[in-house]
Amino acid sequence: MKYWLLKSEPDVYSFDDLIKQKIGTWDGVRNYTARNNLKKMEEGDLAFFYHSNIGKEIVGIVKIVKEAFQDPSTDDHRWVAIEVSPVEKLKRTITLKELKENSEMQHLELVKFTRLSVMSIEKSDFEQIIKMSKEKAN
DNA sequence: GCCAACGTTGGC
């Protein structure tokens, strides 16, 4: 069981859009590092859904329901897509700012490699962030 | 809108 973080611009595809669709295809990834992460995903893995640009915050949790397959948005065989379904919306969103200000979260790829759109997360960090979302801010 | 940080492309 692995843990991940998926980035999306909410004006293109938001967590609420995914909730409406029930199952969403995560396609359009055109970066090798991100693609390699997609290929490592297994059915049942969990991922955070992060809103980039607008909000800059983790908004919910999704589950991988279909492992990597040919990206339907291109004929180029180099790229893959996955399918996800929503698990739950966080009671309180966790902002990038908050993570950057947290001394225990400095090693997160989200903090260090801002441009990567699909990244893995340590189980302990995943659980810590969920814990944070259940507590009040500051 | 600007800029930093990368990633990609193409000339040599």
Next chain:
DNA sequence: GCCAACGTTGGC
């Protein structure tokens, strides 16, 4: 295979 030029992403 190196590197300069260019393109893209995403935070601010």
